[in-house]
Amino acid sequence: MTDLVTGIARTSPHHTHGRQASCCDHHHAPTLGPLDQTALIGARGLSVVRDGRRLIDNVDIDVHEREIVTVIGPNGAGKTTLVKALMSLLPADAGELHKRPGLRIGYVPQRFDVERALPMTVERFLILGDRRHRAKVAGVLAEVGAEQIASRQLAELSGGELQRVALARALIGNPQLLVLDEPVSGVDYTGEAELYDLIGRLRDHRGLGVLLVSHDLHVVMASSDRVVCLSRHVCCSGVPETVAGHPEYVQLFGPEAARAFGLYLHHHDHRHDLAGAERPPAPGGNQ
Amino acid sequence: MMDPFLVRAVAATAGLAIVAAPLGAVVVWSRMAYFGETIAEASLLGVALALAMNASVTAGVLAAALAAAALIVFLSRQPSVPLDSVLGLMHYGTLAAGIVATSALGGPPVDLMGYLFGDVLAVTGTDLAMIFGGGAFVLAAVWHLWEPLLRLAVHDELAAAEGVSPERVRGLFVVLLAVVIAFAVKIAGILLAVAFLVVPVAAARPWSSSPERMVGLATVVGLASSLAGLWLSFRCDVPAGPAIVLVMSVLAGVSLAVK
Numbered sequence: 001m002t003d004l005v006t007g008i009a010r011t012s013p014h015h016t017h018g019r020q021a022s023c024c025d026h027h028h029a030p031t032l033g034p035l036d037q038t039a040l041i042g043a044r045g046l047s048v049v050r051d052g053r054r055l056i057d058n059v060d061i062d063v064h065e066r067e068i069v070t071v072i073g074p075n076g077a078g079k080t081t082l083v084k085a086l087m088s089l090l091p092a093d094a095g096e097l098h099k100r101p102g103l104r105i106g107y108v109p110q111r112f113d114v115e116r117a118l119p120m121t122v123e124r125f126l127i128l129g130d131r132r133h134r135a136k137v138a139g140v141l142a143e144v145g146a147e148q149i150a151s152r153q154l155a156e157l158s159g160g161e162l163q164r165v166a167l168a169r170a171l172i173g174n175p176q177l178l179v180l181d182e183p184v185s186g187v188d189y190t191g192e193a194e195l196y197d198l199i200g201r202l203r204d205h206r207g208l209g210v211l212l213v214s215h216d217l218h219v220v221m222a223s224s225d226r227v228v229c230l231s232r233h234v235c236c237s238g239v240p241e242t243v244a245g246h247p248e249y250v251q252l253f254g255p256e257a258a259r260a261f262g263l264y265l266h267h268h269d270h271r272h273d274l275a276g277a278e279r280p281p282a283p284g285g286n287q
Numbered sequence: 288m289m290d291p292f293l294v295r296a297v298a299a300t301a302g303l304a305i306v307a308a309p310l311g312a313v314v315v316w317s318r319m320a321y322f323g324e325t326i327a328e329a330s331l332l333g334v335a336l337a338l339a340m341n342a343s344v345t346a347g348v349l350a351a352a353l354a355a356a357a358l359i360v361f362l363s364r365q366p367s368v369p370l371d372s373v374l375g376l377m378h379y380g381t382l383a384a385g386i387v388a389t390s391a392l393g394g395p396p397v398d399l400m401g402y403l404f405g406d407v408l409a410v411t412g413t414d415l416a417m418i419f420g421g422g423a424f425v426l427a428a429v430w431h432l433w434e435p436l437l438r439l440a441v442h443d444e445l446a447a448a449e450g451v452s453p454e455r456v457r458g459l460f461v462v463l464l465a466v467v468i469a470f471a472v473k474i475a476g477i478l479l480a481v482a483f484l485v486v487p488v489a490a491a492r493p494w495s496s497s498p499e500r501m502v503g504l505a506t507v508v509g510l511a512s513s514l515a516g517l518w519l520s521f522r523c524d525v526p527a528g529p530a531i532v533l534v535m536s537v538l539a540g541v542s543l544a545v546k
Binding site: 110120128 | 315316317318434435440444445448449451495496498500501
């Protein structure tokens with residue numbers, strides 16, 4: 001299903017050039033070619049304008065099965081806007097969207113604060129809206145490492161426990177695509193690393209595509225197959241190693257970030273080309 | 288044998304307590320108490336207009352409550368002023384307009400105290416029929432909307448992403464809320480109406496492990512406070528609406544203090 005939302009003529013990137021954030025002096029946003037019909041979800045030239053401000057501009061992105069795509073960028077870069085526009089929660093002002101027909105999306109929102117005045121157990125929350133999920137409660141809680149908390153009150157949970165419960169809710173509908181908007185906000189550093197490991201395992205076991213939004217750097221990049229660096233438009237994108245060495249990434253996050261990143265590299269059993277497609281293993285670092 | 292007006296007062300407050308509990312719970316969970324307050328205060332304008340046009344006061348209050356709710360929803364969509372400022376503006380604006388209108392529109396002399404603090408002993412058979420008929424409709428509608436309302440209360444963005452339409456569900460809820468506030472204004476008055484919705488729910492919170500249990504306990508607190516408040520009103524010759532709200536508030540205070 002490809003629906004054309006283009007109603008407004010797509011503006012040239014150069015029109016907005018002067019108003020860009022500190023990020024990019026050059027506008028050579030990578031383009032991905034025509035919409036990839038094999039992707040779970042994708043967009044070409046996606047733009048969202050609010051009150052005359054261009055929140056995201058001419059963004060190309062794809063997420064495939066078994067692929068972790070991380071959108072990274074400073075505050076105000078339009079990361080959440082991009083995610084919401086991709087899920088059709090916000091109307092896009094220009095661009096093309098692709099969503100695999102019948103795609104099931106599990107969504108973990110940015111701030112998962114629950115209203116403390118509302119008494120509700122974890123189990124009740126997980127089956128809210130569909131009681132047929134009751135049989136799956138224990139399974140998804142075990143999957144996110146929170147098997148003990150089914151009967152606890154939501155209001156009593158720590159930030160890390162709440163994140164796991166939010167993830168369990170996203171999984172209970174058996175999604176093909178997991179969308180996580182800054183999943184580690186309110187979680188300490190160890191919890192953060194664990195959460196990314198967990199997301200990696202979910203991808204492996206369930207074959208999920210994962211679209212991850214983050215403003216922090218190292219661990220995220222190491223666990224991603226592809227990184228899209230966003231500052232309203234796509235500054236650069238590709239495998240983590242490539243993005244980390246990219247001049248615009250360095251400019252956006254500082255040379256420290258690029259150097260520190262090297263410490264966190266995983267040992268991949270495969271490599272990627274610039275578009276993220278897999279290549280046979282080739283020892284010896286970056287391409 | 289109780290006087291008929293006393294029987295009507297007991298029936299009306301009991302009916303209101305039952306309808307108010309589920310709506311009040313959603314109001315508390317969704318942080319809409321100030322929203323409700325603003326709707327209630329707009330209803331004085333409805334009273335004034337109804338008296339000037341020689342129409343039914345209950346109908347005037349209902350119309351004013353619905354109009355205020357619609358106006359708030361409309362104004363909340365404009366981006367330049369935040370919702371609480373919109374509510375503040377309407378809250379004072381409509382109350383002032385109502386008080387000015389009661390004296391300027393030249394209707395019959397208005398018992399302002401009766402409208403501000405309620406007059407449960409003046410409840411007529413027609414009022415009672417409206418409270419029970421309308422209340423049954425409201426309960427059925429809330430029952431139907433319950434799961435989507437809970438999902439929006441837990442996390443509205445998540446619910447929206449999962450396919451719940453916040454505009455549709457909240458829009459319908461606001462209409463139901465305006466109806467119940469119009470009833471509550473009749474019994475507890477413009478200034479105390481929202482207490483009928485919110486205070487029993489607050490009393491129930493510490494003892495509740497599920498949303499439904501909270502509604503059940505709030506119903507019990509509302510019913511008990513209504514009976515105790517009416518009794519107090521007769522024994523001590525004090526106004527009934529404030530007496531009921533006082534009992535509720537004491538129960539809520541004790542409940543929150545001991546747990």
